[in-house]
Amino acid sequence: MRVIEDDTLRGLNWDMSKYVARHPRTGKPLALEKDVEVETSLKPPKSKWDGYELSIFELKELYENILPLATGKISEYELNHLDVNDKKIKLNQVDGIKALPRLNSKHNDEIYDALILGLNDSLVENRIASLQILHICACRKPDGLWDILAELLDDDDANVRNTAIKSLIASVPIFPSGCEVLLYIELRHELKYRRDGAWKALNELLKKWPEAAMSHLDILSRDDDVDLRRRSSKLLSHVANRKSAIAWDLVGWALQDEDDQVRDNASKAIRTVTNHEPRQALIFAETALFDTFQPVRKRAVQALERLGASSRVNSLIIRGCRHSDLEIRRNCIKMLPRLMSEDELRDLSFELLNKEKNTGLKEILTEYSKDDQLEGTEFEKNKFLAPAEPVDPLEKEINKDLNKPSNDKKGKD
Secondary structure, rough: OOOOOOOHHHHHHHOOOOOOOOOOOOOOOOOEEEEEOOOHOOOOOOOOOOEEOOHHHHHHHHHHHHHHHOOOOOOOOOEEOOOOOOOOOEHHHHHHHHHHHHHHHHHHHHHHHHHHHHHHHOHHHHHHHHHHHHHOOOOOOOOHHHHHHHHOOOOOHHHHHHHHHHHHHOOOOOOOOOOHHHHHHHOOOOHHHHHHHHHHHHHHHEEEHHHHHEEEEHHHHHOOHHHHHHHHHHHHHOOOOOOHHHHHHHHHHHHHOOHHHHHHHHHHHHHHOOOOOHHHHHHHHHHHOOOOHHHHHHHHHHHHHHHHOOOHHHHHHHHHOOOHHHHHHHHHHHHHHOOHHHHHHHHHHHHHOOOOOOOHHHHHHHHHHHHHHHHHHHHHOOOOOOOOOOHHHHHHHHHHHHOOHHHHHHHHO
């Protein structure tokens, strides 16, 4: 038998309009920063007949039997084709359920009813198959599906529960408003595997609909549960590259959190902000530079190095030279020669030397405060001497002749 990739089969009856995601709070359509290929996650599951060459009559008969097969009105449907084991291809109820998204839009109500039937079926395999297509069929008619998904997350069967989590992860980026409450609950679930699944869903939401994801992060960043604040702060580096007041507020609040780890995670976002919004990055660096947690202070210094010289940056670095933390002082002192003139550097170094206790930093400041023109080595002093005036060529020739011994003197000798 000749086996082909049957693209016609996939495209012939699969009529799926593009879903318009809306903000969970306002209900307004979410603005896209880039094209989101929603359809790639909405392709129907692979079927047993994919890749086989079916005539138009065979396709028509097959599609007429998908709904009866999915609803259990017929128990089996046989194709007049052999599989790789030379046995006729037989389709069962699970195959019918998975094929529901292939039917065109005129069957939307029937597809919805068949899906509801499958989600509530007593057979585990039928519930699993229905969950696998839930996010696809929801684009046509989502009514009540999220309530059923919530119930199946607590199903008695572990395989159903795991498939329900996968269904949630697939659904959240497509239906941010429909899944808002369910995601809120699952992010805080007492079972770790449920929480982990919800956080994966939030990550996917952040990639496709950052505005909707930031609404969740906004709430999570102010939660009493420190674990939620820690996990949400890890995502701040992903939102920091957006020129968004909400994103900057999230970073700013996290930098003032009482928990060291939350502030540490937030400080990692400062580097990202320096690339496209230096003024905002400077505000964050100013907050972080005097943090009580050393890693946060270190990232603030790194951000200042990337920002380069300006009056406000210089002021912050000079303040850092007087910081109680040795590493902050060392890093800021080492940046001074790039920020000020030699005279300014000497004056500040003299001032800092009076209070500095660390031997290594005192040596650096002593070197900065030295005037090479007066206290340097002969080589260093010579660098300040004016270059000698060029000798006139004629005068040079006369001096050469004067220094040359005469022939008469040589003869007498």
